[in-house]
Structure formats: C-alpha cells, structure tokens
Amino acid sequence: MRSFRQTVLTKSSREKLLRWVSLALMLAIAALYFSLPAFAQNKYVITDGDNVIVCMSASTDPQVVIREAGLELGESDTYTTQKQDGVSQIKINRVQMVSVYEGGQMSVVGSYGGTVADILDALDLTLSPNDVLSCSLDTETYDGMDIRIVHTETDTITYEESLPFETKRYESGALAPGEEVTLVEGADGLCRYTAEVIYEDGEEVSRSILSQHILSNPTDAIILRGVDRSVKEQEFSDQPNYFPASTTRPWEESGSSQPAAGESPVIPGTDQTYSTLLYCSATAYTCQDKHGVTTPGTTFSGTPARVGAIAVDPNVIPLGSKLYIVSADGEYLYGYCVAEDTGGAIKGNTVDLYYNTYDECIQFGRRDVLVYVIE
Structure with missing residues (x-):
C-alpha cells in the first residue's frame, strides 16, 4: 500500500506566495505597458511647400518624424503641427x-x-x-x-540746341587749279525746344518734343575749289557761247579811274583786285521780246538798260558798286559790270544780268555765279 506525502502550507506561507505572484503580475503589466509604444504606428501628413509626404512613425517628436521622412530643417526654418480627423499634420515653413x-x-x-x-x-x-x-x-x-x-x-523743360551747318563744295574754273576759296563761313543756327522728359530713379529714359522754335537758321559754308579750266573748255567746245565776257570796265567809259592796286586779292585771270566775293544766284533779263522787237529801257538809276548794267538787291550790293561776274563752274563769264538796277524778285544774294537778246536770256536761264565786288 502506497503512502502519500502531504505538504501543508501554513497561513504565513500562503500570504508570502500571494505577494510574489502579485508582484510578478504587476511587473508583467508594466512591461507590457511600456513596450506598447515601440510597436504602435502613428500616421503623419507633412507639407513642405508644394511637396506633401504621408508617413507612419512610432515617434511623437515632429523633428524626428521630419527626419524620418527624409527632410531637413534649415537654421531659420520652422514648423507647425495640428490634428485633423485624427491625423497629425506637420507644416514646414521654409524661410x-x-x-x-x-x-x-x-x-x-x-x-x-x-x-x-x-x-x-x-x-x-x-x-x-x-x-x-x-x-x-x-x-x-x-x-x-x-x-x-x-x-x-x-517734367516739362525748355532748352536750346545748336543747328549744325552744312559745308557745300563747288568746282570752279574761275579759280586756279587746286585753289580753294571760302565764299561763306559756316555758322550754326539755334533752336529752342520744349519737351516732356520722363525720369526713372532720377535718370532720363525718354524725351518727347512738344514744340520747337528756330531762333536762327544755320548758314551753310560754301567753298569753291579751282579746276583746270582748259578741260572744261574742251568739254563745252561744241556748245555755242551766248554769253561773251565784258572785258572792258564800264566805269572807265564814264571817265572813272581804275581802283588802285594794293595788297588785296586779285580776281583769277585778271590784274583786278577786289574787296568782297559773293556767291549768288543769277538770272537774265532783256528789253527784247521773244519776237525780236527791242524796246529801250531805263534802269532804276536812270541810266539806259544795257549789257554791263545789272539789277541787284541794294541791301546786299549797293547801287553803283563796280562788279566782276563769272559763273561758279567757270563755264560763262559776264565780266565787268555796274549795279544800276533793281527788281521786285531780286532779293538777297540774287542778281539779274542784262543781255541784248531774248535768246541769250533763255540760254542763260538760272545759274550760280561768283560776284567780285571791285575795290
């Protein structure tokens, strides 16, 4: 017959065992409590400008979540957080x-x-x-x-600017080859402008002219350069010369004496000195009509109209002035003459040369001439 051994726990032993079991249970519960976050995953939506990232993280630290999402915060960058529909929202504010x-x-x-x-x-x-x-x-x-x-x-401003003159050059057979004579010294004109000016940060960017007023017109410089006259004579040798030169001095016929020679310039091709050289536009007139009928005429000075008595603007060439006239190109030579007549159309640097026939006037037409004022 088997015998059984019985273990009898005393009251104190039972209480001691119960305490150990309770302690073990509490430790197990605590361990379970603290291990839960390691396994829990939170959902985050990170907004970084136009970039939106959705991620899961067990961390509750936004900076850790941002790093886990592969993003970096600059020194001056910030972020804000909020919960929306149970989802953690992180917004990154980039500077x-x-x-x-x-x-x-x-x-x-x-x-x-x-x-x-x-x-x-x-x-x-x-x-x-x-x-x-x-x-x-x-x-x-x-x-x-x-x-x-x-x-x-x-701003609206008013200012003045010069008007530059032009230089016009002409060839002349009346001068020695290569010789140059300045008939008219060039002079700038002057114009007054009123303009609207737009400035940007103090710098002018545009200017619109509102009005302009010419105070003085520019005076063009006129320069003659001598060419070989024999060449010109060959070029025009087949053309009739309707304008023979007057080689006599009309004032000598009335008993006047020839002006004394001195240090003054001499008219090319002559021994005659002169005081002033004018560049003029010349026309021609006559007392003969186109049918060949001549009616004697009288000049403004009261002398008979004739070759050698020409019409001038007295404001430019005084009446009675003794002159010598040749075309600017040297093709025609009017020669010696006297300013005795005037005309309504003769204004400024314009002269009207008298010829005996209507045909001569038609042939002459209008041309530029050099007018030497004899001393």
Whole structure:
C-alpha cells in the first residue's frame, strides 16, 4: 500500500506566495505597458511647400518624424503641427530670402511666405502714384525673389540746341587749279525746344518734343575749289557761247579811274583786285521780246538798260558798286559790270544780268555765279 506525502502550507506561507505572484503580475503589466509604444504606428501628413509626404512613425517628436521622412530643417526654418480627423499634420515653413530694390538701395527680407504687399509692409514702404512695381502687390513670394520699385517723374523743360551747318563744295574754273576759296563761313543756327522728359530713379529714359522754335537758321559754308579750266573748255567746245565776257570796265567809259592796286586779292585771270566775293544766284533779263522787237529801257538809276548794267538787291550790293561776274563752274563769264538796277524778285544774294537778246536770256536761264565786288 502506497503512502502519500502531504505538504501543508501554513497561513504565513500562503500570504508570502500571494505577494510574489502579485508582484510578478504587476511587473508583467508594466512591461507590457511600456513596450506598447515601440510597436504602435502613428500616421503623419507633412507639407513642405508644394511637396506633401504621408508617413507612419512610432515617434511623437515632429523633428524626428521630419527626419524620418527624409527632410531637413534649415537654421531659420520652422514648423507647425495640428490634428485633423485624427491625423497629425506637420507644416514646414521654409524661410524665403526676398530682395527689394528701391531708390538705388537693396534690402533683403526673410519671409515665411505671403505676398509682395506683406514684404513692403515689413519694410514700411509706401508706393506713390508715380511708382512702378515690377510685380503686382498680390503676387506670392518665393525664395530668391527680386522686387523692384522704380520712382518715375515727368517734367516739362525748355532748352536750346545748336543747328549744325552744312559745308557745300563747288568746282570752279574761275579759280586756279587746286585753289580753294571760302565764299561763306559756316555758322550754326539755334533752336529752342520744349519737351516732356520722363525720369526713372532720377535718370532720363525718354524725351518727347512738344514744340520747337528756330531762333536762327544755320548758314551753310560754301567753298569753291579751282579746276583746270582748259578741260572744261574742251568739254563745252561744241556748245555755242551766248554769253561773251565784258572785258572792258564800264566805269572807265564814264571817265572813272581804275581802283588802285594794293595788297588785296586779285580776281583769277585778271590784274583786278577786289574787296568782297559773293556767291549768288543769277538770272537774265532783256528789253527784247521773244519776237525780236527791242524796246529801250531805263534802269532804276536812270541810266539806259544795257549789257554791263545789272539789277541787284541794294541791301546786299549797293547801287553803283563796280562788279566782276563769272559763273561758279567757270563755264560763262559776264565780266565787268555796274549795279544800276533793281527788281521786285531780286532779293538777297540774287542778281539779274542784262543781255541784248531774248535768246541769250533763255540760254542763260538760272545759274550760280561768283560776284567780285571791285575795290
């Protein structure tokens, strides 16, 4: 017959065992409690500008979550968090460096987004009606953005400018080959302008002429250069010469003496000195009609109209002046003559040469001449 050994627990032993079991249970519960976060996963939505990332993380630290998402925060970058529909939202605010150019100065502003108007407010800049902004006030800012403010101004001014003269050169067989004579010294004219000027940041960018008034016209310089007259004579040798030169001095016929020779310039091809050389436009007139009928005429001075008595503008060439006239190209020579007549159409540097026949006048037409005023 088997015998059984019984173990009898005393009351104190049972209490001691119960305490150990309770302690073990508490430790197990604590271990389970602290191990739960290691296995729990939270959902996060990270917004970084236009980039949106959805991720899961066991961490509750936003900076850790951001790093786990592969993003980095700059020194000046910030973030905000919020819960929406049980999902943790993290918004990254990247600093934007915006440059503002105004009045020749540049300012750099750090911003976390906004509009151009916000940037101007931050700098305490107020636009005037004449200011031009490089973009609209409601434009969203971005990193590296340039904003330019241009101050414009419109002014009406009056000023004077010179009108440059031109230099006209003519060949003349009346001068020695290679010789140059300045008939008229060039002089600039003067014009007064009224203009509207637009300035940007103090610099002129456009000018519109509103009106102009010529105070004085420019005087063109006229220069004659001598050419070989024999060549010109060959060129025109087959043309009839309707304008024979007057080789006698009309004033000598009336008993006047020849002007004394001195240090004054001499008319080319003669021994005659002169005091003034004029560049004129010449026409021709006669007392004969186109049918060949001649009616004697009288000059303004009361002398008979004849070859050697010409019409002038007394304001330019005084009546009674003794002259010597040759065409500017040296082709025709009128020769010695006297200013005795005037005419309604003879104004300024214009002379009217008398010829005996109507045909001679038609052949002469109008041409430029050199008028030597005899001393």
